[in-house]
Amino acid sequence: MIADDAGLLATIRAVFEIVDPMPPDLPERIRFSLALRDLDAELARFASAEEELALAARGAEESRTITFDSDSLTIMIRIDGNADGTVRVDGWLAPPQRRPIDIKTTAAPHYRRVVLQRQRARRREGAQLPNDGVPHDAIGRSRGVNDGNGFVFVSHRGEIYPSGFLPSRAGNVRTDDLAHIYRTHPLFTSLRDADRLEGKCGSCEFKWVCGGSRSRAFALTGNVHAADPLCAYMPTAWAALAAGDSATIGGSAA
Secondary structure, X not given: OHHHHHHHHHHHHHHHHHHOOOOOOHHHHHHHHHHHHHHHHHHHHHHHOHHHHHHHHOOOOEEEEEEEEOOOOEEEEEEEEOOOOOEEEEEEEEXXXXXXOOOOOOOOOHHHHHHHHHHHHHHHOOOOOHHHHOOOOOOOOOOOOEOOEOOOEEOOOOEEEOEOOEOOOOEEOOOOOHHHHHHHOHXXXXXXXXXXXXXXXXXXXXXXXXXXXXXXXXXXXXXXXXXXXXXXXXXXXXXXXXXXXXXXXXXXXX
16 A cells, blocks of 8 residues: 555656646745845844944944855845944845846835936946936836825725825825825825925935935924935035035025
8 A cells, every 4th residue: 555655646746747847946946035035034133123223323333244146146245234223235246247137125215316327327338228318117117106106005094194104194095085185185296296395305306206205204304395314315406505506506595
């Protein structure tokens, strides 16, 4: 009976190997998935370990390195905790080469500015880019979403917000039409109007591409239209204003 069972199992295994064979790269894909899990764990550790962030604030730098290996390519990712509580992620390819990479960001509108700046720099160097240097993702979108701009969040209670990170209530799906709220509510329409932005974001030449994090501005200032406090970019007009060059900004003193 045992011999018969073993023979039957061997026959079934042989049939499956013919009908649905294991992908040859399955072990590599499994290792890659496990490495991604480790990366998520590292990012979560940086986001939640208050004691380590406190050490970083005192000047000690925390960093971790994760490596992904395949037969032809090695990817190394380094994660550094900054003194202000943010995290920096850098990546390297070995051997050095140019590879297209699709990146999905969450609450990181500044990334679109970085992509556009790099594409413009490449065009100045003579590189031929599609779409006249306008950043497009893998499905053809030329601009991302932001709080209340291409995105709406509904809580488990039915409350309508511009995003899950921006707790400014605009209605409730139990009593309000979701599409109507998104299209006409003053909070949503103002979030889609980059001309309403204030401070550094309001004078930024990339405000219609980026717009800054409205959630972070609201969390730290109470004003959804305030400048993003963590944006490192210095707009040309804002730098001129800071230097007192009124001629560069509209030709008159502010």
